[in-house]
Amino acid sequence: MLLAYALSSGITSGALYALVAVGLVLCYRTTGHINFSHGELFMIGGFLAFTLHVMWGLPYIVALLGAVAGSFVLGVLTDRVVYQPLIKAPPIAMVMATVGLSFVLKGIGRHFWGGQGEVVPFPPLVSPAPVLIGGVAVFPQQLVVVASVVVCMLLLTLFFTRTRAGKMMQATAENAHAAYLVGIRVERVYMLTWGVGAALAGVAAVFVAPLTLLTPDIGLSLLLKAFAATILGGLGSMTGAVIGGLLVGILEALAGTYIASSIQDVSAFIIILAVLVFRPTGLLGARARREV
Amino acid sequence: MLTVRNLSVWYGLSEVLRDVSFSVPRGEVVALLGGNGAGKTTLLKTLSGLVKPRGGAVEFDERPIAGLHPHDIVTKGVIQVPQGRFVWPSMSVADNLALGAAARHDKAGIAADLERVYDFFPRLRERRGVPAGTLSGGEQQMVAIGRALMARPRILLMDEPSHGLSPRLVQEMIEVIRRLNEEGMTIFLIEQNIGVPAAVAGTTYVLANGAIAFQTHGSKVADDPEVLSSYLGGGRH
Numbered sequence: 228m229l230l231a232y233a234l235s236s237g238i239t240s241g242a243l244y245a246l247v248a249v250g251l252v253l254c255y256r257t258t259g260h261i262n263f264s265h266g267e268l269f270m271i272g273g274f275l276a277f278t279l280h281v282m283w284g285l286p287y288i289v290a291l292l293g294a295v296a297g298s299f300v301l302g303v304l305t306d307r308v309v310y311q312p313l314i315k316a317p318p319i320a321m322v323m324a325t326v327g328l329s330f331v332l333k334g335i336g337r338h339f340w341g342g343q344g345e346v347v348p349f350p351p352l353v354s355p356a357p358v359l360i361g362g363v364a365v366f367p368q369q370l371v372v373v374a375s376v377v378v379c380m381l382l383l384t385l386f387f388t389r390t391r392a393g394k395m396m397q398a399t400a401e402n403a404h405a406a407y408l409v410g411i412r413v414e415r416v417y418m419l420t421w422g423v424g425a426a427l428a429g430v431a432a433v434f435v436a437p438l439t440l441l442t443p444d445i446g447l448s449l450l451l452k453a454f455a456a457t458i459l460g461g462l463g464s465m466t467g468a469v470i471g472g473l474l475v476g477i478l479e480a481l482a483g484t485y486i487a488s489s490i491q492d493v494s495a496f497i498i499i500l501a502v503l504v505f506r507p508t509g510l511l512g513a514r515a516r517r518e519v
Numbered sequence: 520m521l522t523v524r525n526l527s528v529w530y531g532l533s534e535v536l537r538d539v540s541f542s543v544p545r546g547e548v549v550a551l552l553g554g555n556g557a558g559k560t561t562l563l564k565t566l567s568g569l570v571k572p573r574g575g576a577v578e579f580d581e582r583p584i585a586g587l588h589p590h591d592i593v594t595k596g597v598i599q600v601p602q603g604r605f606v607w608p609s610m611s612v613a614d615n616l617a618l619g620a621a622a623r624h625d626k627a628g629i630a631a632d633l634e635r636v637y638d639f640f641p642r643l644r645e646r647r648g649v650p651a652g653t654l655s656g657g658e659q660q661m662v663a664i665g666r667a668l669m670a671r672p673r674i675l676l677m678d679e680p681s682h683g684l685s686p687r688l689v690q691e692m693i694e695v696i697r698r699l700n701e702e703g704m705t706i707f708l709i710e711q712n713i714g715v716p717a718a719v720a721g722t723t724y725v726l727a728n729g730a731i732a733f734q735t736h737g738s739k740v741a742d743d744p745e746v747l748s749s750y751l752g753g754g755r756h
Contacts, residue, residue: 394610394617394618397607397609397610398607398618401607401610402605404569405601405605405606405607405666406621407568407589408567408589408599408601408605409598409618409620409621409622409667409669409670410589410590410621410670411590411618411621411622412588412590413589
């Protein structure tokens with residue numbers, strides 16, 4: 228019973244980590260850079276949804292679309308303001324720039340949404356009463372979250388395998404030189420990539436908001452969990468990010484339940500350390516080394 | 520058709536190409552021979568818009584193309600064939616070929632050209648569903664050429680077509696270049712080995728230390744002692 232509860236909450240948060248991690252990996256494999264402000268994109272996305280839904284009383288679906296569109300725009304701005312100007316600079320410049328951006332976004336978050344106590348409640352989307360599935364109490368919101376994450380992953384897969392834009396993104400990720408040579412507008416692909424990556428963080432934020440408490444400082448801890456997920460799955464592998472996200476969610480729920488609840492928040496660090504020591508390429512990481 | 524005049528390219532403080540001039544007449548195969556570090560790859564990158572020249576001119580059909588965005592150079596029909604290892608490995612052969620037409624929007628024309636590429640390389644039709652990264656080196660080279668053909672080239676710029684191929688496959692590559700040329704394609708190729716230029720090239724330039732050392736004819740490169748000494752020796756020009 229305890230195990231089932233831990234698993235169900237672990238899978239829920241794991242699905243969200245997966246979504247955030249996929250956005251992180253998407254940008255990494257196409258552009259070669261980790262966006263250290265990815266967690267703040269999540270935070271802003273969540274607060275945009277909060278503003279639209281809670282403060283302005285608009286329907287949840289409008290808040291969802293608004294938050295996704297808003298994060299997409301933020302991602303595009305990241306490309307214009309940070310990525311494109313530094314595209315030929317040493318990698319460390321990009322690290323510093325995205326870390327800097329994370330502080331700017333955190334400041335914006337505190338300015339607009341930080342005054343309302345430290346945390347902001349987001350009303351549940353569906354009935355908050357738990358339902359029993361096979362004797363296990365599950366919150367309907369958890370089912371909504373998991374289902375939405377699955378839908379997002381399917382849409383993303385279709386995007387990469389069926390659409391021209393998706394294939395161009397894939398091609399740019401695998402070999403940007405060849406992409407230039409066939410006339411793909413690689414700069415636009417980068418812009419789209421930052422936008423889609425950020426939008427994924429926004430989607431995750433809208434779904435997680437009713438389950439947790441939003442704070443302007445939530446970004447860093449979320450980035451670390453997504454980072455643990457990508458390292459566990461193998462940096463550069465989208466499938467790996469999904470598996471890694473689920474595992475991080477489940478492992479931290481189990482650790483919190485069976486070891487000590489204080490372990491829960493640091494388990495992402497433990498996972499990062501353990502993976503780097505014992506299997507630096509991650510679970511599916513061998514393939515990621517093929518970039519030219 | 521393609522004219523390069525007094526081209527100079529710098530990487531930071533070093534001059535990689537110095538006062539390079541040559542021309543590729545319509546319908547011909549022109550080769551440029553050079554050793555490692557001679558500046559061949561930089562030259563192709565400059566022609567395709569990946570590197571901006573510091574001075575000189577590149578003209579295609581009497582119109583300047585130097586410094587244009589790679590996309591705009593592709594739409595003018597100047598298409599580079601990179602080496603076979605530059606295919607997109609996890610994507611299918613068909614997707615690789617289809618993306619060759621990334622800068623085009625005429626759906627019917629693209630479909631017809633895909634059939635033409637498959638007719639030209641029947642082997643690629645058989646393997647169209649497989650990830651390009653699982654193909655042999657020779658087949659990947661075919662994918663790279665087929666992909667370039669999908670862009671409706673008016674001139675092909677080939678980056679070391681014989682690179683990494685066995686002698687038998689080099690013969691096949693020579694046949695492919697010959698067939699393309701017989702169909703009217705203008706080709707400019709850079710090579711490190713004399714095999715391909717000797718078999719198919721007309722005018723052949725030799726590049727050494729970033730400058731054109733001299734010019735000869737493809738049929739003569741094999742027995743011209745000056746060719747080998749000029750670029751294999753390195754540093755003497």
